[in-house]
Amino acid sequence: MIIPILKIGDVLIVTLQSELTDREVEELSHDILDKINKVGAEGVIIDITALKVVDSFMARSLNSIASAATLLGSEVVVVGIQPAVALTLVELGLRVSWGVKTALNLEKGLEILKKERA
Amino acid sequence: MVEQRSITRELVLLFEEHEKELIDLWMTKMKQLKLIKGLSDDEREQEFRNIYRASLSAFKTGDYSEVENYTSKIAKRGALQGIPVDEILLSFLKLRDVRLRKLFITYQGDLAKLLEALDCFEKVSNRIFSIFVLALIREREETIHEQQRALLELSTPVLQLRDEALVVPLIGVIDSERASRIVEELLQRIVETQASVVVMDMTGVPIIDTAVANHILKTVQASKLLGAETILTGISPANAQTIVTLGIDLSMIRTRSTLREGIKLMHTMLGLEIRRRDE
């Protein structure tokens, strides 16, 4: 599966449309970091509105993408986490150490990125 | 067994034959005792005839389902119209008395027969009585349960204070069931209203124990994943002490002593400034 990574201004936008296998998640991480490097993106929005399940592997991968992106000078915001997914992640045991920034939707995610750079 | 059946048949016939007489007598006694005053005479007579016949059908067929249906209907009506439980029970017991007396009068010359009749009568009568009591208890329990649910809903309001801001004034004891409802409701409302700040006020929560503290922690973390920050307000000094003693770490949560201070912080976080117009 090829997941498109759109570039709008200085921001990359990645929309996950369906559940991904572990390998696809790994490929995606690689692609995102590659693209950040290539285009010098200042921010990345990962929209997971369509995901009905986020398990520890997915959570860990999002965290790694965010940490690596920071090293490349880019900020990641995950948007669209569903209420049931959020509560389940907390019950699963995701700690505050999960340092990924989150926002309700794409618009708010972009706002956060704008504020960060101001 | 055959004999038992024949005495049953005899009793059924007796009560059927004297239905009018016994119901009238019963009504008169009830009036003297001033029971079930809420109903009009017509209504009462109708009601009494129904009870009379439902209980007689239990005698006749050994099938109590009609009695069960009827008693639960009465229990519901009683609850609706505020008829006291003891009045309902006393009315039924009065019917039993009226019938008992009829038995004594009928069989006064034949002790053996009387005892046989009583054996049969008591068994059915006691069973009907216990069905009555159970129906009343069940009705009571349902009422209590409904009230609890209503209260539960009332006491978990999530209010929208302004664009992007919710306030949750928690009141009363928070148990697990309530806590789950609060979390689910709040997360839903955050998405609906696109809130970015939530003020959760604990002023009305008497006790914060480990379970409650963990629920709060969970709520704050889940809200954060959606993209909303929580401000916790109104933790009493005693509760603060407990939280520390229990070793619960709420340090990652923004707190303010009062709801007022919390709302001020909320404004700051939203980048708002509230001023008088003439300043």
Add this chain to the structure above:
Amino acid sequence: MDEQMIEVKNDTDIIRVRRIVREMAVEIGFGELDQTRIITAISELTRNIIVHASSGKVLIKEVQKTGKRGIEITCADEGPGIVDIELALKDGYTTSGGLGIGMTGARRLMDEFKVESVVGSGTTVIVKKWMK
């Protein structure tokens, strides 16, 4: 469709297990939040089979208890087994560089949780969730 057995050996099987578990959870009547909890837990346990034991089986079935409906999922493998179960059930314990929350998390998300493991011959985890 009240019992299903799925062989698992790679990451696409995790997605397949999730889909089948969801179908059964919906059929039993679980609400959205509980569906999410169940699927997430099973995703963790299935991945554990693949990561720690390389292959195994997942058995999904509907169960009943005093009139309540529920779902029972058994994740079994013939992998290396777990040396110290108590330790493996501690938050943050991992031998694979994970977050170490898979097992404890699955336990928190489900109503019942049982692990049996024999070193050298395999691990079986049985979890259940009941309708409220």
